[in-house]
Amino acid sequence: MKHTLSVLVEDESGALSRISGLFARRGFNIESLAVGPAEKNGMSRLTMVVEGDDRTLQQMTKQLDKLINVLGVIDLSTVPAVERELMLLKVSAPPRQRGEILELVQVFRARVVDVADDALTLEVVGDPGKLVALEQLLEPYGILEIARTGKVALERASGVNTEFLKVTASEKRVPA
Structure with a gap:
């Protein structure tokens, strides 16, 4: 399963290298990576798409949380985003x-x-x-x-799950 991870980091040299190195050492391919300034000065947000089962991703999230400069990790695949x-x-x-x-x-x-x-x-x-x-x-x-x-x-502030709404709408169009 593909997972979208949002990683908030201190904006310091080497942070991206440590994160990508963590995935490389464990044989994980990062399918997509976007990095840019976050909402506060001195912070950046990385959005990564990686493939793996839930258990493996949970381990990777814990490993990311332990890295220097990492302020928080959210698996956006599990929340409305x-x-x-x-x-x-x-x-x-x-x-x-x-x-x-x-x-x-x-x-x-x-x-x-x-x-x-x-x-x-x-x-x-x-x-x-x-x-x-x-x-x-x-x-x-x-x-x-x-x-x-x-x-x-980004996680939806409204909490509305649009993927659920798409499925619900398509089910209503299909006659039973």
């Missing part, structure tokens, strides 16, 4: 196909951030599934380059 990722995507867009591509891009609420004679550069923000879906739909046009940020996430 807001998750987003940014993708920049350069797609081949000759004039005859540009209209089709622009219509498709609107459905995903992506923005055109650069236009060239035969290419468009798009910016799309959303959950990772949305990004993959747009990428698959644009593949036939010819994807020239992709850059993704990795997932960032």
